Amino acid sequence: MADNNILLGVNVDHVATVRQARYREIGRACGQIVEPDPIAWALAAERAGADGITMHLREDRRHMQDEDVRRMRACIATRLNLEMACTEEMTAFALAIKPDFACLVPENRTEVTTEGGLDVAGQMDRVGQVVRTLNDAGIVTSLFIDPEASQIDAAAELGSPLIELHTGAFSNAWHVPAARVAELLKLERAVEYAVTLGLTVNAGHGVNYVNVADIRRIEGIHELNIGHSIVSRALFTGVDEAVGRMKALIRGLL
Ligand code: PXP
Numbered sequence: 001m002a003d004n005n006i007l008l009g010v011n012v013d014h015v016a017t018v019r020q021a022r023y024r025e026i027g028r029a030c031g032q033i034v035e036p037d038p039i040a041w042a043l044a045a046e047r048a049g050a051d052g053i054t055m056h057l058r059e060d061r062r063h064m065q066d067e068d069v070r071r072m073r074a075c076i077a078t079r080l081n082l083e084m085a086c087t088e089e090m091t092a093f094a095l096a097i098k099p100d101f102a103c104l105v106p107e108n109r110t111e112v113t114t115e116g117g118l119d120v121a122g123q124m125d126r127v128g129q130v131v132r133t134l135n136d137a138g139i140v141t142s143l144f145i146d147p148e149a150s151q152i153d154a155a156a157e158l159g160s161p162l163i164e165l166h167t168g169a170f171s172n173a174w175h176v177p178a179a180r181v182a183e184l185l186k187l188e189r190a191v192e193y194a195v196t197l198g199l200t201v202n203a204g205h206g207v208n209y210v211n212v213a214d215i216r217r218i219e220g221i222h223e224l225n226i227g228h229s230i231v232s233r234a235l236f237t238g239v240d241e242a243v244g245r246m247k248a249l250i251r252g253l254l
Helices: 013-029 038-047 066-075 088-097 121-136 149-158 168-172 177-196 228-237 239-251
Strands: 007-011 052-056 080-084 101-104 140-145 162-166 200-204 221-226
Touching: 007 200, 007 228, 007 239, 013 038, 013 052, 013 228, 038 052, 038 066, 038 239, 052 066, 066 080, 066 088, 080 088, 088 121, 101 121, 101 162, 121 140, 121 149, 140 149, 149 177, 162 177, 168 177, 177 200, 221 228, 228 239
Parallel strands: 007 052, 007 221, 052 080, 080 101, 101 140, 140 162, 162 200, 200 221
Antiparallel strands: none
16 A cells, blocks of 8 residues: 555656757757657656656757657646746746646756756745746746745745755765755755645655655655656666656555
8 A cells, every 4th residue: 555645757858868969950850759759758657657747948958849848748648847947938938838837947057957946035026927927827836946944935925836845955965874864854844834834845856766765755745756767767677667666666665
């Protein structure tokens, strides 16, 4: 019997990273349908039990392309969570695509992956405007933030129904026991606080097949968004096993 109901959102960005490593130019000419196809991979992830698909259309288009998002929107059977920067360009794109969820993330051209949470408290006007525009269009917004009370308060004040807590500090601290415990406690307190404010709380970044044992025990998490570790494992075991195993670990079935 499963001991929690945490959902699994699978982030498929790195399938596109592999494609772009070879087919950056050819892909544009043939509608991105070259291997590996992130949409076909996402459909396999759904068949293996993913509860939703997450993709990030970055300003520099380093992995996902606009056409990928359009095709993903048209093809998947679960829910599409579009990660996006808080810009006019991306807001217009999201309004045209209408993903089920839009997760606002900070973006920095020089980073390898999203490095910190969005500073919502420090840019209430800008973030608030995007949250209102998207929510008014029926797109449920989520704010990717560090597990800090000031950021949680800001998200609640802006009326974003969802937040995603950045688990990167916890993941990075994994090999230093005292730091790991401290970061886990921060996440637990943040989830508890956010839930008391009425927010739905997702979490993700750096979650893998080992550290998920701690994350899955945090009371109140609605969904985990996991990408790199699942795509990496799938290279060895296939999508079915990689997604199925993560889902079973989250649910306490393994
Ligand atoms: N959540 C957000 C907001 C992210 O930006 C990312 C990375 O793209 C993830 C979750 C997934 O992180 P990882 O690939 O480390 O599992």
